[in-house]
Amino acid sequence: MHRERFYTLAASCPDQVGIIARITGFFAEHRGWILESSFHSDGEAGRYFMRIEVRADSLPFGIDVLRQKFAPVAESLAMHWKLTDSTQKKRVVVLVSKQEHCLYDLLARWQSRELDIEIPCVISNHETFRGFVEWHGIPFHHVPVTPDNKVAAYRTVTELFDAAHADTMVLARYMQILPPELCAAYPGQILNIHHSFLPSFVGAKPYHQAYQRGVKLIGATCHYVTADLDQGPIIEQDVIRIDHSDSVDDMVRYGKDIEKAVLARGLRYHLEDRVLTHGNKTVVFR
């Protein structure tokens, strides 16, 4: 990410001749200085994807006027588009359970402003991390989840998320399955870290499954949450080598390092508007 203020256009549209020329011609006309630009043509789907960063101070107007002026161009290309301001911090609600590694990792990045976001609150089904979170000056909400109170619990989670005016929900090893309606209500806004290299070892206890199968690498997957468990669009994955001497406990320990790294990378791509979804797949302009 750049130090200067910039606007990011993330967009897709049906493929045709001249798209880049139209878009970059528009910016050039207003003397917009392009810092970074990425383009991808999906031949199979006939769809074009792009991401462009323009220096804010190179344009003679602000983001609202930019949006107005760009709208007709976008419309003429039948474009899905989003235009964001790098000084407008994203608001990320973090959900955790009892495992510490992703939470510590995210708060370390937030504390050092490596992740330049607001965390309006952390929500957990356990009290474990109240003190740690509150010490950072971040509100902590304990929302217990039991087989009996699921509807009410997730209504509370939704209310907290909405009240926080949040953009993104991160399941940082939350260990609970969100109800389908909640998943459907925030498409492309909820990120999960799954502790396997999907599509291997869907569902519960993936390290046990990996141990039983005798694989030589284990992994983690950051994906958008959809109503289908562990089936959402994959944003980022990685693996680590194990061998016969590693127990399930060892795998859990190694896995933590991969999980937090993959979640941090996937979240960063998402927050910088580098991820465009397309059916059940993603374009990630790293």
Added chain:
Amino acid sequence: MHRERFYTLAASCPDQVGIIARITGFFAEHRGWILESSFHSDGEAGRYFMRIEVRADSLPFGIDVLRQKFAPVAESLAMHWKLTDSTQKKRVVVLVSKQEHCLYDLLARWQSRELDIEIPCVISNHETFRGFVEWHGIPFHHVPVTPDNKVAAYRTVTELFDAAHADTMVLARYMQILPPELCAAYPGQILNIHHSFLPSFVGAKPYHQAYQRGVKLIGATCHYVTADLDQGPIIEQDVIRIDHSDSVDDMVRYGKDIEKAVLARGLRYHLEDRVLTHGNKTVVFR
């Protein structure tokens, strides 16, 4: 591998106190110089695995006498064991189809004696590589496989393998499914390279499956062939990063590099008696 002649003991037995002391005491008694030794206790299975290299010239007798003298020790520990001589080259029959990458890679390693083996013959269901193989001075057998001649074809393959007094059969992207009886007849002797990170994408066209799922890494798996397709004990795996811009053709191309590397490593472990199987899993003493 060492330059000096050495004998390799690869063995497993029920776990109990004093196994290493018994085995290494036996060698010490005969002034055997241990070059390399590896041990693994599988607590869940209650089984002990080991691999020991002893310098041949440190012992006052040859491998036959060694086997005789060691037999009672092994018997007293209810051991499964194998004792091999590093100067006795393994005999490896290679099966290929029309893809070149694993074949070129194996012959390069054989030509430079990095793989210090005999290749008594190459068998293929196509004529494609006859010239290349024969130029290396290795006999080439064309055994076409059609839906109608499968029984006869694999009878021929089996006869060629047996007539070659071979130890190991390598399916170097052979692209045909061996009949269950053949798999069962040579347990732990047939190695396959599968072009996915198993257990993901079993069966046909794994790169197409990977493309559809939108994974961010693709892989390859070297495993022993059993009657269950792509379900045998895994010896070695690896992955390579891809992204949204990679087509299925790109994946196929990247995949070749992983396939040949994983096959070469898995085959080496196998040939150096570093792989001990145990149910559907392997212990690999790298």
Added chain:
Amino acid sequence: MHRERFYTLAASCPDQVGIIARITGFFAEHRGWILESSFHSDGEAGRYFMRIEVRADSLPFGIDVLRQKFAPVAESLAMHWKLTDSTQKKRVVVLVSKQEHCLYDLLARWQSRELDIEIPCVISNHETFRGFVEWHGIPFHHVPVTPDNKVAAYRTVTELFDAAHADTMVLARYMQILPPELCAAYPGQILNIHHSFLPSFVGAKPYHQAYQRGVKLIGATCHYVTADLDQGPIIEQDVIRIDHSDSVDDMVRYGKDIEKAVLARGLRYHLEDRVLTHGNKTVVFR
């Protein structure tokens, strides 16, 4: 790489507002269909880099007319540029010594047309691979190099390269140091694979140096050859894990796998005009 015929523009110019718009506007004006496009702004150097693939059949003229029409645009931007035709095969002369791995690997890729190039000849200071190369139908030239005949030997190499109308010279573990004048005569055209993760272990016997230092990873580097030994612009690098049990011989063996993979990737980037140099650094549009 795409199946359709396409033209590739690889270029750089001083940075300013509107470059992409100018370039893509030019192609849009002629109904040119952009298959792939990459842009990079080097803020420190104030220089802009780009690579664009345009479908040949989308343009109403051939590459010669395209060059004529594009020249004024390029001139107005003070651009260094190159425009190539995907059906015009690059001509690559390979230099080898006595090690087989890179040679086998390159010829396997050439044989399967994964590398869609011409290899007008292989040059070696040893006879070792004459038969192997000639079996592939490729001319082989033995040019011995001794302390006394260096000037004459490299005059011969230069003559063979020029007579072959070659674009690129690949030192596939050639193990000889080219004279500075030869390096200077073909800037950005000679690729070497060095068997260390540069800048560590410059010069002779890098695996011995790595062994002495006790590093935990070893690597390889593909770079353009310049008059300064092992100091040219780096195109691609990779590493592999080793441990205390690995001897120098083991490192040499592992290293071969990294060397051939890194050379193959670096060469592919080069051949597809994905590498733009800039001082002693490269932009690689993978």
Added chain:
Amino acid sequence: MHRERFYTLAASCPDQVGIIARITGFFAEHRGWILESSFHSDGEAGRYFMRIEVRADSLPFGIDVLRQKFAPVAESLAMHWKLTDSTQKKRVVVLVSKQEHCLYDLLARWQSRELDIEIPCVISNHETFRGFVEWHGIPFHHVPVTPDNKVAAYRTVTELFDAAHADTMVLARYMQILPPELCAAYPGQILNIHHSFLPSFVGAKPYHQAYQRGVKLIGATCHYVTADLDQGPIIEQDVIRIDHSDSVDDMVRYGKDIEKAVLARGLRYHLEDRVLTHGNKTVVFR
């Protein structure tokens, strides 16, 4: 690491026939159950290295008697040896400066008992992390270091380390060079994480050096501190891929992830007595 209490023998001695038999024979005689054992013969140095874990409750005596009984065996082999008890927590003093990533990472592992250690105190030349450290219940000492007070400052650091009865000092991106006398006083007890893949980019600002050289991977190195800056025995290393679009700031950010992972792995190997030094190299029994 195992759940059961165990004793760990880490040792080295001149190589000769029968070492393993002597050592394991000793344990077998006392019915000691070996959980894990690793051996390495360094042929060049003529030295033998080993690490053995024995279940505490399998022996008929405690660690003090074990030490007494083992001493004559060790002496007869001219062995350097150490025998530790898994229930005796190591005491680790952490030194930090103003960067958060390694500190957060270590405290997360400590908090979850993944690292089952005592942290008697954290020492820093800045006040930055006082609140964070103290919230965890760990004493925090601010020891400013200026060009004028170095002698006094490091006398204080030494006193704090000794007063804490600490085993290990970790420089978790401490950013100060320890005086040679301090390094010499605690050989094999002080671990540093250097933010480059040593031996490349010794000294200050390695990411700037890496940027200037145009490398395609950056790395980190965990090593024992000696009086020679960045020259001590290497315990663990790793790398991450970068490309031309990454600025020095991007490298710093990616580097943090590698630094904390490499430090955590290196520290774990050290704490589990898996690292034996040997001249300027290490044997690491992972």
